[in-house]
Amino acid sequence: VYALALEAEGALLQGRLRNAERILTEAFDEVRREELPMKAGIVEFNSRLARISYGRNELDRALELSEECIEYARPASDMGPLLQGLCMQASIQEILGRPNRARELMEEALSLARGTGSRLRMAHTEIGSLQLAMLRADYDTLSAWAADRKFRIDEPFSSVFEDECLVLAGLHLAENRCEEAAKLLTELRPRSEKRQRFDSVLRVDIARACALRVLGEEEESLSVLKKAVEFARPEGYVRPFVDHAPHLYDMLSELMSREEGPSRGYLKILLKACSVPRPGNSAKARVQIDDVETLTPREVEILRMISAGMTNKEIAENTFVSINTIKTHVRHIFGKPVSYTH
Secondary structure (H helix, E strand, O other), X not given: OHXXXXXXXXXXXXOOHHHHHHHHHHHHHXXXXXXXXXXXXXXXXXXXXXXXXXXXXXXXXXXXXXXXXHHHHOOXXXXXXXXXXXXXXXXXXXXXXXXXXXXXXXXXHHHHHHHHOOHHHHHHHHHHHHHHHHHOOOHHHHHHHHHXXXXXXXXXXXXXXXXXXXXXXXXXXXXXXHHHHHHHHHXXXXXXXXXXOHHHHHHHHHXXXXXXXXXXOHHHHHXXXXXXXXXXXXXXXXXHHHOOHHHHXXXXXXXHHHOOOOHHHHHHHHHHHHOOOOOOOXXXXXXXXXXXXXXXXXXXHHHHHHHOOOOHHHHHHHXXXXXXXXXHHHHHHHOOOOEEEO
16 A cells, blocks of 8 residues: 555656556455455555645645545544645635634644654645745745745755745745746756656746746747646646736636637636626625626635725735735735626
8 A cells, every 4th residue: 555655646746646646546456356445545646646636726626535534534643644634624724715714724734743743744744834924825824934944946856845946936936036946946946856756847847838938028928838738738737827827817718819729628617617706686786897807816805895895904814814915915906907797
């Protein structure tokens, strides 16, 4: 079981989702055929199948698999899969618009990680907490972490360091510090590529394309994005693109206008996934977003609260971020093309 799980892990790190899925499916068949105990298989295999589903933005499936993983890992105190499952659940719940539940799950994960006394488990769980802060656009928390972290790009390489680089680059992009983001990502890429961590290289290239676009390097940004799309298409990646939807939508549209090959259908899938749902109708007024792709899901949520007459303080309390973060969102929202129709 553990050997097969490690083989699948290697495929995942290389970004080979289909190969990892095949290994895990065959592994389950082998466990059943040999009538081996299923508990270890469910924990080790489902935790990785959940990551595959999450990468493909199949959130309901990822939620189900991670729940099963947690169910079996908790009584056995199998902390690695348990903490991974809780962090994934927190992210998915946030994406699905359940911030209270997301917060509960992350607090549980952090508490359990502290209790292990393992610096490595704590570091990986803190990464999950930072990724959740990025999903909810809690830039105050991320800025405080970055200031305390005193980050250096020449630090020894590790998976934690790599994830921290990606979080910091995401923060730079959110704060429109695109030169810093591009520099960080350009220096990180060969270090990840050297270790054949192509799942991370894909995320680096997507973020780098966003930074280059804002810096006015339009052709280079499209070239970087095209290579990312070519790598991601056969594996079915979607989520890494959705995470940068506001920056990517126009670029994906432009790429599709130039594409006539098999990538065209995949680009349509990405465009649909990266478009932000329109707010619903209300009796008083309907908010129609002309350039819907420029608003993030969190900005749409805040815009709805503003439309309902909530104050910045009330919105902050409902979204679990500071008033300063809400004010930043409001500036971003009303700096974008939005029209109001009755």
